[in-house]
Amino acid sequence: MNKSEVKVIGALKREGKFSSAQSLYQLLRKNGESTGLATVYRTLQKAAAENIVDVLRKDDGEALYRLCDTGHHHHLVCTNCGKTVEVEASAVEKWASTVAKNNGFKKVTHVVELFGLCQKC
Amino acid sequence: MNKSEVKVIGALKREGKFSSAQSLYQLLRKNGESTGLATVYRTLQKAAAENIVDVLRKDDGEALYRLCDTGHHHHLVCTNCGKTVEVEASAVEKWASTVAKNNGFKKVTHVVELFGLCQKC
DNA sequence: AACATAAATGAGAATGATTATCAATATCAC
């Protein structure tokens, strides 16, 4: 990771929650960094490809990024308070690749997210 | 449902797969309809609010719409041509409810979609 | 039918996130 990437990923880490590329860019500028918007996007895309960050989509389609705690995993999100639990899903991974094979699909990715109400809500 | 809505939803039905607002608009124009893009969006948003159509997001954030079938199932979608296969996923259903229980979540719903390239593409 | 009023429509502009372009700058091997 080079200097720019450290700055972007560092900002994401400080945020500690799902953040958009735009908001990270603004944050960096506010902190006096000269980082460009394109670099923010480039860094986040690369990090997403390397599974360093998670990507979600808001209802309006805007992408949100978040530092991964662990490797590949999915989320259980409280629809009321936003609490997020990362969950393992090896069973789902297996299922996905089997289904893909059975239907002749290649390069299959999957979107798996769980939504509900946490204990407090 | 008024005339315009019938046209838009009808086009979606004829497509029989996840389609974007833009592609439906082009389809309608090709068929000689004078339907405007704004009307396509308005109709799809309304239909989504009424749970008449399913909404998904492509990787690039574009929204895809599809007439709801009855019953619960998931999709394997070709990211190139849009071909859609409905897949059963009882294994996934079980997994989802177990994870929910283990984390004290109630009323859990899930989003599970597979994307890839079909044989032709 | 004639009229008034409200709702829906389509064309095009505006918005906003993302991506592409490209000259300037930093990095690295030698």
Place this chain on the structure above:
DNA sequence: GTGATATTGATAATCATTCTCATTTATGTT
């Protein structure tokens, strides 16, 4: 240091989506 190469930031371009508004169409009343 020198030249080759990769990275960067500013800015323009792109593209889906939303907004605006004049016009059309539906609806209700007499």
